[in-house]
Amino acid sequence: MSVVAALLMALAGPAAVPIDVVRARPPEDDVIYFVLPDRFENGDPSNDRGGLTGDRLVTGYDPSDAGFYHGGDLRGLTERLDYIEALGATAIWIGPVLKNKPVQGPPGHESAGYHGYWITDFTTVDPHFGTEAEFKALVDAAHARGMKVYMDIIANHTADVIQYRECVGRPCAYRSKADYPYSRKGGVSGKAINPQFQGDAVETPENFAALTDPSYAYTPFVAAAEATVKVPAWLNDPRYYHNRGDSTFAGESARFGDFAGLDDLMTEDPRVIDGFIAIYGNWIDRFGIDGFRIDTARHVNPEFWQRFVPAMQARAAARGIPHFHIFGEVYSEAVDPGYTAQYTRRDTLPAVLDFSFQAAARALLSGKAGTDVFAKWVDGDVLYEGGEAGARQLPTFLGNHDMGRIGYMLDQAWPHASEAERLQRLTLAHVLLLAARGVPTIYSGDEQGFTGHGGDRDSREDLFASQVARYNSNRLIGTNTTTATAHFGQDNPIFATIAKLSRLRRDHAQLRRGRTVVRFTTDKPGLLAFTRGDDDGQEILVAVNTSTAPIAQNVAVGTRSVRFATLAGACPGAAAAPGSARIILPPLGYAICAAVPSE
Numbered sequence: 095m096s097v098v099a100a101l102l103m104a105l106a107g108p109a110a111v112p113i114d115v116v117r118a119r120p121p122e123d124d125v126i127y128f129v130l131p132d133r134f135e136n137g138d139p140s141n142d143r144g145g146l147t148g149d150r151l152v153t154g155y156d157p158s159d160a161g162f163y164h165g166g167d168l169r170g171l172t173e174r175l176d177y178i179e180a181l182g183a184t185a186i187w188i189g190p191v192l193k194n195k196p197v198q199g200p201p202g203h204e205s206a207g208y209h210g211y212w213i214t215d216f217t218t219v220d221p222h223f224g225t226e227a228e229f230k231a232l233v234d235a236a237h238a239r240g241m242k243v244y245m246d247i248i249a250n251h252t253a254d255v256i257q258y259r260e261c262v263g264r265p266c267a268y269r270s271k272a273d274y275p276y277s278r279k280g281g282v283s284g285k286a287i288n289p290q291f292q293g294d295a296v297e298t299p300e301n302f303a304a305l306t307d308p309s310y311a312y313t314p315f316v317a318a319a320e321a322t323v324k325v326p327a328w329l330n331d332p333r334y335y336h337n338r339g340d341s342t343f344a345g346e347s348a349r350f351g352d353f354a355g356l357d358d359l360m361t362e363d364p365r366v367i368d369g370f371i372a373i374y375g376n377w378i379d380r381f382g383i384d385g386f387r388i389d390t391a392r393h394v395n396p397e398f399w400q401r402f403v404p405a406m407q408a409r410a411a412a413r414g415i416p417h418f419h420i421f422g423e424v425y426s427e428a429v430d431p432g433y434t435a436q437y438t439r440r441d442t443l444p445a446v447l448d449f450s451f452q453a454a455a456r457a458l459l460s461g462k463a464g465t466d467v468f469a470k471w472v473d474g475d476v477l478y479e480g481g482e483a484g485a486r487q488l489p490t491f492l493g494n495h496d497m498g499r500i501g502y503m504l505d506q507a508w509p510h511a512s513e514a515e516r517l518q519r520l521t522l523a524h525v526l527l528l529a530a531r532g533v534p535t536i537y538s539g540d541e542q543g544f545t546g547h548g549g550d551r552d553s554r555e556d557l558f559a560s561q562v563a564r565y566n567s568n569r570l571i572g573t574n575t576t577t578a579t580a581h582f583g584q585d586n587p588i589f590a591t592i593a594k595l596s597r598l599r600r601d602h603a604q605l606r607r608g609r610t611v612v613r614f615t616t617d618k619p620g621l622l623a624f625t626r627g628d629d630d631g632q633e634i635l636v637a638v639n640t641s642t643a644p645i646a647q648n649v650a651v652g653t654r655s656v657r658f659a660t661l662a663g664a665c666p667g668a669a670a671a672p673g674s675a676r677i678i679l680p681p682l683g684y685a686i687c688a689a690v691p692s693e
Contacts, residue, residue, distance in 0.1 A: 110238035126184075138170070164560075184241055191220060258337070339351060384415060429470055464616050539557060543588050611633075631655055642682065661687065
């Protein structure tokens with residue numbers, strides 16, 4: 095028996111959950127745990143350098159630097175599935191595990207691909223994380239515990255390999271299609287090239303076969319040492335990239351520019367679309383994963399997703415996966431459901447990460463908005479494809495590996511808060527996350543009170559004992575420990591809150607699938623009350639107090655909600671009158687109350 099097989103048998107436990115039961119569960123029934131494998135647990139120190147020899151600029155490994163590999167891997171994640179299961183998560187979203195360029199960046203500003211978003215080989219696992227066999231063992235062990243596995247994938251860009259003759263060693267400004275059309279070399283007055291090409295809107299193989307010269311904006315080239323570094327081999331051809339310089343993340347450049355210098359793929363070309371359908375379909379076939387989180391989805395043309403999504407769903411269905419969950423990243427920091435909803439309608443993405451929820455929760459909990467911002471968020475549900483039912487499949491979150499952690503955001507908003515108040519506010523954040531509609535997504539470390547220092551790199555702390563001084567200086571919430579020690583215990587009160595609320599979601603279908611009715615809001619910090627479910631005498635009332643004053647308030651409920659059982663906090667035993675319940679909450683308190691049928 096192989097080491098991997100033995101590990102799988104040991105971790106699966108004596109009563110494995112049938113795979114059909116796992117796959118029968120719709121996305122809204124899950125709680126997602128998002129983890130960057132490099133920052134979770136080091137199960138095999140022998141792969142820390144990815145099989146490379148040399149210093150950190152070769153191997154990418156330096157556990158004392160936030161921008162380099164720290165040693166976490168797939169074996170470590172597999173060995174800690176019991177921890178994730180105890181938290182109540184039923185699905186794991188794993189940061190990209192595909193093979194990356196180990197190190198890139200100009201001299202003196204190098205960093206490593208520990209995060210997984212600088213892919214060179216789209217067909218295999220990065221050696222820093224382990225092997226394909228270990229990835230298969232992870233997926234199988236998770237399934238045996240009743241947990242799904244979502245892969246983080248990228249179709250917008252690859253690692254930074256292509257260079258431009260005009261700006262070697264320095265940033266390359268974006269060059270637009272108007273000033274640098276495909277039909278001229280280096281600008282509108284340049285030599286005529288690509289005479290038969292009809293533009294990128296004609297997405298046929300015959301048209302793109304006529305785009306033979308990629309030097310319309312810049313003159314792309316690849317250093318000899320990296321000429322064949324990308325896999326599959328077609329990715330090494332500069333013709334399959336936009337080659338227009340760095341994106342400003344606005345206007346035309348949002349889709350046609352290089353994402354921070356990364357090679358931006360020509361996703362309009364059918365060859366590129368077919369290539370990625372083959373690449374990611376193969377991961378479904380080989381490993382039986384349960385879904386994709388799509389990085390930088392808004393930077394890809396809609397026609398790509400219109401072909402890619404149904405192809406992946408068909409591939410998954412053929413593999414016996416009926417609820418293959420696909421959700422795209424459409425980055426935003428505003429409560430603007432219309433902006434994100436367009437990607438579920440025009441682009442046909444089944445779901446998107448709910449950035450509007452994050453913005454609403456942040457504004458509500460930081461005191462920058464009244465509780466009525468929650469109603470604004472809920473009102474936008476009708477805009478998504480499928481309306482309110484579609485919105486219930488959107489992964490919701492409080493913070494992430496790019497924008498930073500909610501604990502840091504709350505500390506910035508309330509710098510003089512006591513330790514008790516910090517814990518109360520972070521608790522309220524997770525009450526909203528786990529009681530509101532959507533698929534709650536926990537960013538690894540939040541359950542241990544991690545705060546970070548904002549932004550991306552400073553919010554990617556290790557759960558195993560960290561050697562990064564800046565991480566270890568963080569003031570965690572709910573504990574006196576620091577990230578210098580491993581955090582796989584279950585004694586942090588935030589961990590306990592998440593675990594409790596996850597059980598409530600599991601045990602009460604209304605919290606997973608029930609409609610949301612906003613019952614009370616105010617234009618300042620104070621009471622937010624909403625119900626989940628129908629007016630059938632079994633709805634669930636959720637109330638939170640975002641202010642530092644006690645609250646006593648009548649709120650509307652369904653007329654058939656006569657009596658209440660307390661699920662969390664303190665609930666009224668019975669309605670004050672048909673259609674009304676009296677809610678009494680302490681400062682920064684909350685209650686979750688289940689209506690029970692009258693006898």
